[in-house]
Amino acid sequence: MLSLAAATAMSQQLTPDLSGLYICEGTAVEGAAYRGFVRITLHDDVYLVRWMFSDGDAYMGIGVVNGNAFAVTYIGSTPGVAAYTIEDATRLVGTWTVASAGGRAYSETLTKLVGQVHDGPGDQEPPQPRRSPPTGTIGI
DSSP, X not given: OOOHHHHHXXXXXXXXXXXXXXXXXXXXXXXXXXXXXXXXXXXXXXXXEEEEOTTSOEEEEEEEEETTXXXXXXXXXXXXXXXXXXXXXXXXXEEEEETTXXXXXXXXXXXXXXXXXXXXXXXXXXXXXXXXXXXXXXXX
């Protein structure tokens, strides 16, 4: 029979490191589709999770892995919780809710960006949209 330490070590070896930058796609409380970025960073035995959206909204959370489940509690304008199934090291499919959602839950999928298999503390923020350089002349 396996010892608890051996079972824990085997479980950790089978669980992929979720660290990286993800595209986040889901359904908002009002029913509209949304898209943003999620940065997941391993910190000892837990993950720090940060959602970032183009309208400036940001949410911070802390998560744990148990088997093929990734559970995150987070805070933004209101507290919330998300639970994801780890499909592989690049895709998390889940459900989330917030305290103000009236008992309803919503879907969300996180897909790791290419080249983001593993990251560290010095990684950069998500890529920003490219803007065209200004054209024309400026009079002084």
